[in-house]
Every structure is written in C-alpha cells, then in structure tokens.
Amino acid sequence: xxxxxxxxxxxxxxxTEIATRPGCGKPVLAWLELDLDARxxxxxxxxxxxxxxxxxxxxxxxxxxxxxxxxxxxxxxxHAGVGCLELLDTNGRIAHWRFTLSxxxxxxxxxxxxERQTEALRTGQAPKTPDEEICATCKxxxxxxxxxxxxxxxxxxxxxxxWTLFRLWRFAKPYRWQLxxxxxxxxxxxxxxxxxxxxxxxxxxxVLIPYQNGKPIDTRMEIMLLxxxxxxxxxxxxxxxxxxxxLALVSERISADLRTTTYExxxxxSLEYFGGKRTGDLMARIGSESDxxxxxxxxxxxxxxxxxxxxxxxxxxxxxxxxxxxxxxxLPLPLIMWMIHTVRDRLRTGFEKIDRVWGEVTxxxxxxxxxxxVVKAFAQEKxxxxxxxxxxxxxxxxxxxxxxxxxxxxxxxxxxxxxxxLVVWAFGIWQVxxxxxxxxxxxxxLAYIGRFYTRLDSMxxxxxxxxxxxxxxxxxxxxxxxxxxxxxxxxxVPLPSVQGSIxxxxxxxxxxxxxxIRNLSLDIQPGEMIGLVGHxxxxxxxxxxxxxRFYDVSEGAIMIDGVDIRSVAIADFRRNIGLVLQEPFLxxxxxxxxxxxxxxxxxxxxxxxxxRAAHAHEFILRLPQGYDSIVGERGQGLSGGERxxxxxxxxxxxxxxxxxxxxxTSAVDTETEKEIQRALDNLxxxxxxxxxxxxxxxxxxxxxxxVMDRGQIxxxxxxxxxxxxxGAYWRLYQAQLxxxxxxxxxxxx
Amino acid sequence: MSSINFSLERNAFxxxxxxxxxxVRHEGITPVRANPISAPLEGIALMSTDGHEVAWxxxxxxxxxxxxxxxxxxxxxxxxxxxIKRLNKVSSFAxxxxxxxxxxxxxxxxxxxGEEDIRRLPGGILLIADAHGIQxxxxxxxxxxxxxxxxxxRFL
Ligand SMILES: Nc1ncnc2c1ncn2[C@@H]1O[C@H](COP(=O)(O)OP(=O)(O)O)[C@@H](O)[C@H]1O
Ligand SMILES: [Mg+2]
Numbered sequence: 001x002x003x004x005x006x007x008x009x010x011x012x013x014x015x016t017e018i019a020t021r022p023g024c025g026k027p028v029l030a031w032l033e034l035d036l037d038a039r040x041x042x043x044x045x046x047x048x049x050x051x052x053x054x055x056x057x058x059x060x061x062x063x064x065x066x067x068x069x070x071x072x073x074x075x076x077x078x079h080a081g082v083g084c085l086e087l088l089d090t091n092g093r094i095a096h097w098r099f100t101l102s103x104x105x106x107x108x109x110x111x112x113x114x115e116r117q118t119e120a121l122r123t124g125q126a127p128k129t130p131d132e133e134i135c136a137t138c139k140x141x142x143x144x145x146x147x148x149x150x151x152x153x154x155x156x157x158x159x160x161x162x163w164t165l166f167r168l169w170r171f172a173k174p175y176r177w178q179l180x181x182x183x184x185x186x187x188x189x190x191x192x193x194x195x196x197x198x199x200x201x202x203x204x205x206x207v208l209i210p211y212q213n214g215k216p217i218d219t220r221m222e223i224m225l226l227x228x229x230x231x232x233x234x235x236x237x238x239x240x241x242x243x244x245x246x247l248a249l250v251s252e253r254i255s256a257d258l259r260t261t262t263y264e265x266x267x268x269x270s271l272e273y274f275g276g277k278r279t280g281d282l283m284a285r286i287g288s289e290s291d292x293x294x295x296x297x298x299x300x301x302x303x304x305x306x307x308x309x310x311x312x313x314x315x316x317x318x319x320x321x322x323x324x325x326x327x328x329x330x331l332p333l334p335l336i337m338w339m340i341h342t343v344r345d346r347l348r349t350g351f352e353k354i355d356r357v358w359g360e361v362t363x364x365x366x367x368x369x370x371x372x373x374v375v376k377a378f379a380q381e382k383x384x385x386x387x388x389x390x391x392x393x394x395x396x397x398x399x400x401x402x403x404x405x406x407x408x409x410x411x412x413x414x415x416x417x418x419x420x421x422l423v424v425w426a427f428g429i430w431q432v433x434x435x436x437x438x439x440x441x442x443x444x445x446l447a448y449i450g451r452f453y454t455r456l457d458s459m460x461x462x463x464x465x466x467x468x469x470x471x472x473x474x475x476x477x478x479x480x481x482x483x484x485x486x487x488x489x490x491x492x493v494p495l496p497s498v499q500g501s502i503x504x505x506x507x508x509x510x511x512x513x514x515x516x517i518r519n520l521s522l523d524i525q526p527g528e529m530i531g532l533v534g535h536x537x538x539x540x541x542x543x544x545x546x547x548x549r550f551y552d553v554s555e556g557a558i559m560i561d562g563v564d565i566r567s568v569a570i571a572d573f574r575r576n577i578g579l580v581l582q583e584p585f586l587x588x589x590x591x592x593x594x595x596x597x598x599x600x601x602x603x604x605x606x607x608x609x610x611x612r613a614a615h616a617h618e619f620i621l622r623l624p625q626g627y628d629s630i631v632g633e634r635g636q637g638l639s640g641g642e643r644x645x646x647x648x649x650x651x652x653x654x655x656x657x658x659x660x661x662x663x664x665t666s667a668v669d670t671e672t673e674k675e676i677q678r679a680l681d682n683l684x685x686x687x688x689x690x691x692x693x694x695x696x697x698x699x700x701x702x703x704x705x706x707v708m709d710r711g712q713i714x715x716x717x718x719x720x721x722x723x724x725x726x727g728a729y730w731r732l733y734q735a736q737l738x739x740x741x742x743x744x745x746x747x748x749x
Numbered sequence: 750m751s752s753i754n755f756s757l758e759r760n761a762f763x764x765x766x767x768x769x770x771x772x773v774r775h776e777g778i779t780p781v782r783a784n785p786i787s788a789p790l791e792g793i794a795l796m797s798t799d800g801h802e803v804a805w806x807x808x809x810x811x812x813x814x815x816x817x818x819x820x821x822x823x824x825x826x827x828x829x830x831x832x833i834k835r836l837n838k839v840s841s842f843a844x845x846x847x848x849x850x851x852x853x854x855x856x857x858x859x860x861x862x863g864e865e866d867i868r869r870l871p872g873g874i875l876l877i878a879d880a881h882g883i884q885x886x887x888x889x890x891x892x893x894x895x896x897x898x899x900x901x902x903r904f905l
Contacts, residue, residue, distance in 0.1 A: 082829045088762060
C-alpha cells in the first residue's frame, strides 16, 4: 500500500510522485512543500511525515527517508523570510531543508506531527490526539480541516473585487424603504426628462410644418404642447430634487454607520493588531475611505443607474418611433464606448499615480512636522525644504504628463458626439427624402441622441470609481472582518470583588513565531509588591502586557483570584488594573478630564484628592487655569515628571486592586523620581503591585524581587537573599553600583 | 583589527564554532553583514547565539581563503534577497496583488500587500517586501525591460 495524504490535500503533482515510489503503507500525516534549494534558489521539493518515517524529496537529491526514532529531533529556525528545518540526532545534523515563510504553517504542522510521533516512541504510548488547531498568526481556532486561517488568508491574498461593494448591503439594509422610494423617484425623474424630445415631434409635424405649408397655427394644440413641455420640466425638476435629496441623505447615513461601526470594531481589537498597522493607514481607512464610498454611492452609483435607465428608456422610445433610424443611431455606440474607455483607462492610471505622488508630498510633512525639533537642532531646514521641493517637482511632472491626455479628452468626446450626430443627420435626411419619416421624428431623434452621448462619457467613468470604491470597501471590511486576538469570552464569569492574587502557570508567549516568554510560573499574593528586574529585552513589559491581557498567552494560563483571565469580560477585568507606563499619554482635554479618564463620573473632590496623593496638586495649581488647563497631543506644556504624576493620579482615581508600573520613573531625573516615588508609595499601599524599574534602588519596598532573563524567571527573593546568593541580581546590582560610583567621580571632578 | 585572532570551524550539527584568542569556544556563530545592500563585502560581524558580537571582519577579501569560504557559505545559506530581473505578470494593479517574476534565483511568485511595501533606497535601489517578509530587490529600474518597467510603473 502507498502513503495516502491526510485531510490537507497534497498537490496533485506530489500525489502522483508519491504513488510511483515504493511506500511504507502509512498515511501521510503532514507535509511541507519546499520552495527553495540548499543554495536558496527557487525550486520545489517535499518533506513529509508518516507514522513510521520522515521522507524528503529535495531538488538536489531524490527521495530519502529516515525511520522515526526517539532520539531524532526537528529544529526550526527562520531568518529574513527564510525558514530552515533541521533534522538532528544526538551526534549531529542529519539533514536540513529550506523554505520561504509562506510555507511556515506547513512546517510547524510537520514539527508538531513529528513531536507527537517521536514522543509516542519515547514513552511507548499511543500518540496523543492533537489539540484544536489554531492560526499561527491571529491565534483564532481554525475551521476543521483547513490549514490556513480564513481571516488572515483573505487579508493577504485577495485583490479588491467589485463584489466587495455588495457587502455594503449590510449597512444599506436599514434604509431599504428610503432606497426603494429613491429609485422610484429616480425612474420617474428620468422618464420625465425624456418627455420634451418626444413632444418636439408633434410640435414640428403638427404645428410648425403645417404653418410653413400655409396653414394657420393650431393655438390650442400649441398651448397644450408647450404646457406639456413645461409640466415635464417641472416634474423632472421636482422628482430629481426629491430623489437626490433622499438618496444623498441615505448614502451619507450609510457611510456614517460604516465609519462608526468600523471605529467601534477597531478600538476593540487587540494591541497586536495596532502594533502591525500604521496609524496613518488606519486613519485613512476610517476617514477618507468611508467618505469615498459615500461619494461613490451618492454620486457615481446614482448617476450610473440614472444613465442606464435613461439609455434603456431612450432605446425603447427610439425603437418605438422608427426602428431603422434607431439602429443607425445606436450603431456607433459600441465604438464610442470603447474609445472613451481606452482614453479613460490611460487617464485612470495617471490619476492613480497622482494620488501616490501626492502621498509622497504628505509623507514629507508627516515626517518633518513631528520631528521639527531634530530638524532645527541639526540645522537641516534647507535640506528638508529641498526634499519637499523635489517631491513637489515630481508631482508637477506627473501632473503635466496627465494633463496632456486630459486636455485631449473632453474635446474628443465632443468630437465623437458630433460624428454620431452627423451619421444620424445623414441617414435621417435620406429617410425624410424617401418619406420614411417626418421632420419631427428626425428632430426628436437628434434631441434624444444629444442626451444620449453625453451620458456615455459619465458612464465610462464608473469603471474607475467603482474600482476605487471597491478597494476602499475592501480596506474597511479588512478591519471589520478581523477578529480580535484577545476575544471576549462567550459566557463571561462574573468578577465581583477582586482580592488581587495573580497566578501564572507555565505561561509561554510568542510575537509571531518568535518566542519571548517561556515556561514562566509565578504566584503573587494579594497586596504583595513584586519588583520585576532584568536586562532590557528580557520580557518584562511583555509579561505585563500578558497580565493586562493586551495579548493572550500562547501556552499556560494566567489566573486572577483563581479565575482564568480569559474567562472574564475584558472590561470587568481591566477595571481592576491601574497601569502607569514609562511614556504617559495625555489626551487632548483639561487636566481634570485626563485624571478622570478611567472614571468619567468622578467628582471634583475625588479628582483633587487623587492629584494630591499623586503629588500633582501643587504643580497643577501653579498652571494658569489650574485643573482646567488644557493639555493635549502628548501633554505639551508639561514636563515629563509632571505628565507622569498626572498619569499616576489617573491610576489612583480608579482605585485598582492591582497596580502595574512599567518603568514609571525611568524617563525622569533623580529629583523628580523621588517626588514620583513618594506619589507611588501612596499608590502602592494595600494593592497587589508589580513594579518594573531600571534603577534597582526604586524597588526597596518590594516584598519580592523577580529577576527575568530571556523570557524566564531566573531568581526570586528579597534584596538581601538575592545579594547573598550572588547570582543574576547581584551582578545587575554591582553593575549599577559601579555606574553610580563612576557618575559620582565624574561629577566630583 | 586586521589580524585574525580567532579560528572558525563547522561542527557536526552544522553550526559554526568560533574559538577566540583566549581559547573560549562559541557555538552557533552567525555572520552578519553590516551593510548588506550598500557594501556587502565590507564589515561583517560574527555574532554569538545570545546576540553579542564576537569578532569583526573589516574586509571579506582580506581573509584567508578557507575562512572566507566558510563565512561565505554560511552567509549564502542565510541571505535571501532575490534580485528581480523581469516582471512577467501582476494579477492586479490594486493591492494585494500577486506578482510573477524572474529573479536571479529562479522564477517565483509572491503577494505584494500594499504599495508602501515597495521602498526606495538611496542609489535607486528598490526593495519590495512580500506578504511573508521576504525582500525582493530591483537594483536598477532602468535595466529592466520595457514590459517590466511598464508594469512596475503602475505601482510607483
Ligand atoms: N510588538 C512586538 N513584536 C515583536 N517583538 C517584540 C514586540 N515587543 C517586544 N518584542 C520583543 O520581545 C522581547 C522582550 O521585550 P520587552 O518585553 O519589551 O522587554 P523589556 O520590557 O524587558 O525590556 C524583546 O526582544 C523585544 O524585541
Ligand atoms: Mg520594557
């Protein structure tokens, strides 16, 4: 028997390849398609695993196989987009394979299968059944049998399709009756605009031409016809107004709903999502993309539908009057459409280019304005101006090129229209001369056709605007479709009053596929103060992020008062945490508002009490408007220490059971630090506290010090115990002591 | 530091092992180019597994042949920046778009997530990052053929 591929279906090519090879009769458990050879050239190969062997077919060698043994190990590394899978035993490396990270999921699956099988060989027990598979990127559970997360995969590979626009229906649905009314009005208005050319027929044939032939004007008929023209104009005006008003109203509401819904969803997404996106991009998606969709719906889509209605109705009318003339009239239509379309196409590329070049210009602004202090400090104003000038010149050049085509466009459409008219004139005159049609019919045709051709121009525009709107809609739905990697529990466990004990059980965490926290366990008692120390990059902030549930652990669990934090509603849980960060962020608003950020209904007395406790009260009073002073955009106008104390007051006000300080005093000088330290001492009392500090002296009050190194806890104990142990903490301490002495010496000279 | 005061060898696990002047062995050495694009042959650091620089090589050309071959082999197995020679096809001009390209390492196809993933470096070099973080390079726009330039122009 031959190996049979398991649920993840193997590409056809490999299936036949395997079929021709003498197999071991076991099903393929997992496989990895190699796309690189050993010298990192693109080539294809395969690694697969069955219950008894690991097989590989590389571009260099044909099939090789290794029976599974307990002593074998697979090592997985990656660098610069290239993954490497190495097969090792205790004596050395047996084989290795390389692949681009697009195959990474498959590689991870091979490894987990491999580990499952070799584990079984070592222990002699049957292989464990695998856990539910989760997406390596967003950590959402995968649908059974799927190897790619539907969310991440879509975000990656799908080019925007016009169909995306139909998904907007979800937002249009609440307004469906208004939409129906709008469309009815639109049909009416369009029909009304088609009445006047029709009336020119009797006007010509029954009034004017008989008059020329010597008959008196039939005044009654004339008045009736003119009244008809006036009535049609009024009707079309009224209906057109009502339709535009209703539909504009609806489309504005649809886009407002879209904007709010997207923002509401976005702000609930995890920090992981925000870490991977640029602020400008997200702002553009919610701001201008939704606006673009609104303009598309209220202008372009409407115009387009009107045009289609108009053309359909006109065609029907023309055919009902005289089908031969109608055929001749419509004959050049496809040609004109095609020509307009080609020119448009060229223009569209040009306009897209202008968009991008424009982005370049704004980028320079976005770069230099926030960095203005650096620009000035290094006296580089001239260079930045030059950079701007160059971007502008580029912009000009692109615009000039486009304008050449653009200026040709309108006259060309006019020309085509004239030619169309010419054809109708010629054929019409010929038909009149043969008495096939009356002069009135010809005039009516000419009147119709004028409206007709100008419409073609605006219709051809629809292609590019639709594509743009579809791209915008796609970018918005990307956000809406993203599932938070920190999901709300389906049935949240209530968390009434928190004691403040925290247990971490064998937790592990990866950013992407880079392991940052490994096998970490720690129990924190209610009211205990933990000092977290370690080199920069040892994972302290990451641990704090996990405790705050900004990210979810990859392995293990974090419990608060014995309850897994993933089973508690996120807002319920965070309410109990006060967080003070190294870089305090103040929102635009008054100081009082900023302090009350976590508890908007706080009374003035509460706010002032919190500020007092945070040692912020006095400096606030020294500001011209006291608590009503506006601070904004990163709290300009306040010093780092002052901002920090405002943020401490903010944490104090919500009276959290758990307090977390991540390098709260690292960015300020020693004097300010002392002041902040006094504020913090107020904050710490009676709360479970986790403090990260660079200066070890700041952690004097800690009940226990936890030393971290490369994502693991290496030491726990109080200052004296750890000093006595002469371990990692002792080394950190000695290094700081030496630094301090050095500073003293240098300062003394 | 022109003289070489260390020795380098490959162990059975395929890792580079460096023995420094004091006789200390560092396993799992990775060579890293300081300026992989602008000056690939100058300035190579040998880094230990914990990310510390163990040795610095000013000029690759100044090394004994054997040592140089070892380092180049290791670099060759780690460095991956295919140079695009020709664009065959792009799936759409709106991103994400799948590109079929010829590179100096063979034919490949990749997904470009957004136009912002195409970056200009000084010297007219274009770096194109695909959806999985692989960097493709275009050394000189003008050296591409007309077809490729026309396709690329839609993204620049
Ligand atoms: N958002 C992130 N994405 C990827 N890696 C990260 C991210 N944040 C931190 N890291 C990495 O995780 C490691 C631990 O970082 P961190 O917890 O901030 O260290 P510490 O706070 O102890 O200085 C570092 O090597 C850092 O480069
Ligand atoms: Mg940190």
